[in-house]
Amino acid sequence: MRWAAFGLMLFAGTLTTADAQVRSVKLVTPERLFGYFVGDVLRSEVDVAVDKGTVLNRASVPAPGDLDYWLELVDSHVEETAGDDTKLYRISLAYQNFYLALDARPLNIPGFTLSFTSSHGATSVQVPAWSFLISPLREILPAAKAAGADYMQPDVKPPYYNLLRERIATFALFAAALIAFGILAYHLALWPFGARAKRPFTEAARRIRKMLGAREDELAYRDALLALHRAVDATAGHVVFAEDLPQFLDAAPMFSRWKEEFNLFFQSSRQTFFADNIAAARADLSPDELCRFSDRLAAAERAAP
Amino acid sequence: MASVTKRDAQETLGAWHSAASTFEKEVAKAVVGQERVIRLLTVAIFARGHVLLEGDVGVGKTTLLRAVARAIGGAYGRIEGTVDLMPSDLVYYTYLGEDGRPRVDPGPVLRHGEALSVFFFNEINRARPQVHSLLLRLMAERSVNAFNRDYQLPFLQVFADRNRVEREETFELPAAARDRFFIEIGVETPTDPEIRRQLVFDPRFHDVDALIAAVKEGVLDHRELPTIAAAIQQNVHASPALQKYVLDLWTAIQKPAAAGISLPGINMARLIRGGGSPRGMSYLVRGARVQAWLEGRDVVVPEDIRALFVEIIAHRIFLDPIYEIRQENLTRDLCTAIFAAVPSP
Known part of the structure; x- marks a missing residue:
């Protein structure tokens, strides 16, 4: 918005005291000062x-409110900017x-008058009045219409x-x-990329506990050994025989502290399946x-990085 | 009564087990760095199977066989395969006598009569197919017809050697012939630097005859071998789980794709044209029983099967013609993949 400098420079002569505490006063009014209608706001x-x-004595600034029956001050605020010495x-x-012309x-x-205080005492400055032209909004004598509503203009x-x-954007x-979330989910291995590293021993431990808990017979023991065999195979990525144990433990060092138990397990497996x-x-390795x-192996598997 | 015989059998087997260890040790005196080959030969001897040796020239195949023959005891016969060798040359020896008249005497196979325990056929692929066919009969029936009668050779074990370097003037062994060999053993040059140094610089290895003479003679009694071989087969136990495992392996050879086996760049559905004859699989189990016994066990475990699988089965797997040129490597990879994939127990 462009504003025209309408105002005037006031110098010490217009001030009530001789001290030049107020350097200048400038009033800026709207550039156009005609063609206003009822309800228009002028700044x-x-x-x-x-x-x-x-x-500045803030109380001397006009407060929002009615100034006349047709004029309301709707907003008034003060901004303060400090310079070097001004x-x-x-x-x-x-x-x-609100004047309906x-x-x-x-x-x-x-x-209105603005008042200032300083160490030299009080000073006041007169801000001049200004005027604008108001225009009528409707004809004074419209042609006769049948119904009252006909006088109404259609809404804009x-x-x-x-x-x-915006929609495309x-x-x-x-x-x-979505893609970013997808990448993040993939990175953090969240759903649907949540296929966690396979946990064969954890799964086997769960099944073995179930099998041995449900039945005490030899078949359950056999199945439990089989389940653990399959977990070892799945961890190694290939079938592991008893004589492959050292290589298996080298490849999966998180289980190497259970070497003794592994030996017992393979021994029992041989007894069960081949002898x-x-x-x-069952005497070598009780259910x-x-x-x-199997629980320990599952724990070691989960603890492994 | 039955338990007594069983205990007797076990005692005999125990005694033979130490004899077998001595045999391996004696043969190892003559041939260094070939422990696995010696073990495979021992398995073949106690399974009464015929052996086809393969390998480069000069790796000590002949020395090895002479050492084995000496340690087994019994008579030893050998013949060199040549392109003009005829079947009759195996059984007949024809020459002019001192009186100038032609004579026909028993040839290398018959010269020692029943006592022949090791017959060594050198460079078998240089001989013609008609020689192969006589040899097949000899191997399958341990008998031969000559001088208008049948000769029985109950203790015969054939060791054939196939030179795989040359292809000219050779006759590739037909599938049926290879199937009749119990085992095909590849003899490689040892890789251990110390053994290689010894082989080249140690004067001990320069005189083959002296080397063979160091092997104790007749560590095993060749006349007892068939009996003890039968006892091993009877007394070493193959459990139902192991039987199932072997059958699974067999299925996997024939239909590797169905067993979830894949090799890079290979159409698994086409790869196999025929694999693992029933004879081959029965040889495998026979060998595995012996291997278990040599390891001091009375039950067969999958490790025994694996130890012999490539040597006994690989040459019985026949590939589609487009893969045939890579037969050796492909079957080896296939065997490895099968053992990695078929669950045991």
Whole structure:
């Protein structure tokens, strides 16, 4: 918005005291001062430059409220900017006009007095009044209409805004966000990339506990050994025989502290499956021990990086 | 009564087990760095199977066989395969006598009669197919017809050697012939630097005859071998789980794709044209029982099967023609993949 410098420079002569505590006063009014209708808001600014140490008396700034039956001060606020040895007060004022004119006529915005205090005493500055031309909104004598509603003008249609660009941008950003979330989920191995590292021993331990808990017979023991065999195979990525144990433990060092137990396990497995002597196998590695062993392996597997 | 015989059998087997260890040690005196080959030969001897040796020239195949023959005891016969060798040359020896008349005497196979325990056929792929066919009969039936009668050779074990360097003037062994060999053993040059140094610089290895003479003669009694071989087969136990495992392996050879086996760059559905004859699989189990016994066990475990699998089965797997040129490596990879994939127990 461009504002025309309408105001005037006031110098010491216009001030009530001889001290040059107020350097200048400038009133800025709207550039156009005609063609206003009822309800229009007019804004003006008053710039006052003062010496450092001179303080505006805020109470002297007009407070929002009715100024006349047709004029309301709707907004008034003060901005303060400090310079090297001066201080600038900018007082922004917004007036709303409620005068319903039948012809074009000038209306007056009243002036006011700003007061300042400094170490030298009080000073006041007169801000001048200014005026604008108001215009009528309707004809004075409209042609006769049948119904009262006919005098009403149609509402202004709401403006059409083309939102295609915004819509495209929204979708594009949404898609980008989705992709970003996808990448993040993949990175953090969250769902749906949550296929966690396979945990064969954990799974086997769960099944073994279930099997041995449910039945005490030899078949359950056999199945439990088988489940653990499959877990060893799955961990190694290939079938592991008893004589492959050292290589297996080298490849999976997190289990190497259970070497003794592994040996017992393979020994029992041999007894069970190849010597058909489950009794001897159970003497070497009881079902309880087998269960505990698989639990330990599962824990070691989870603890491994 | 039955338990008494069983205990007797076990005692005999125990005694033979130490004899077998001595045999391995004696043969190792003559041939260094070939422990695995010696073990495979020992398995073949106690499984009464015929052996096909393969390998480069000069790795000590002949020395090895002479050492084995000496340690087994019994008579030893040998013949060199040549392109003009005829089947009759195996059984007949024809020459002019001192009186100038032609004579026909028993040839290398028959010269020692029943006592022949090791017959060594050198460079078998230089001989013609008609020689192969006679040899096949000899191997399968341990008998031969000559001088209008049948000769029985109950203790015969054939060791053939196939030179794989040359291809000219050779006759590739037909599948049926290879299937009749119990085992095909590849003899490689030792890789251990110390053993290589010894082989080249140690004067002990320069005189083959002296080397063979150092091997104790007749560590095993060749006349007892068939009996003890039968006892091993009867007394070493193959559990149902092991039987299932072997059958699974067999299925996997024939239908590797169905067993979830894949080799890089190979169409698994096409790869196998025929694999693992029933004879081959029975040889495998026979060998595995012997291997278990040599390891001091009375049950067969999958490790025994694996130890012999490539040597006994690989040459019985027949590949699609487009893969045939890579047969050796492919079957080896296939065997490795099968053992990695088929679960045991």
